[in-house]
Amino acid sequence: MGLKMCKKHRSLCAEAIQKRGLSHLVSKSQSEAVKRITADMNSKVPTRNYDPMLSLVMTIHKDTVNFSFEGNKLVKDKKNYCPLCLVEQKNSVEDCQIRIDSLADEIYQMCEKYSLQG
Numbered sequence: 001m002g003l004k005m006c007k008k009h010r011s012l013c014a015e016a017i018q019k020r021g022l023s024h025l026v027s028k029s030q031s032e033a034v035k036r037i038t039a040d041m042n043s044k045v046p047t048r049n050y051d052p053m054l055s056l057v058m059t060i061h062k063d064t065v066n067f068s069f070e071g072n073k074l075v076k077d078k079k080n081y082c083p084l085c086l087v088e089q090k091n092s093v094e095d096c097q098i099r100i101d102s103l104a105d106e107i108y109q110m111c112e113k114y115s116l117q118g
Helices: 007-019 030-040 052-067 071-076 083-090 093-113
Strands: none
Touching (some): 007 083, 052 093, 083 093
């Protein structure tokens, strides 16, 4: 099992993407996301297949594993852990929102750089 975003934090991530006007880039289904990721795998820069929500969630997961002492242990555990719930437990709800907003801002800037935002 390992890391899995809870509904509360997935909603906060979706809200952050929506506030930045990037919802139109989000995959509508898992199968669409898989097709878009596959199509975009060999690209050096983001293309029209880029999914900001997936990018946000995957970055949070990656950061949890890379920068958390418990990250690798959590991935091997038999339970599911929300990486942002772990941030809240160790720090605060505000730190969690700051993390989401900071990453969403970076994603927006990247989308703007490659003219994907609209």
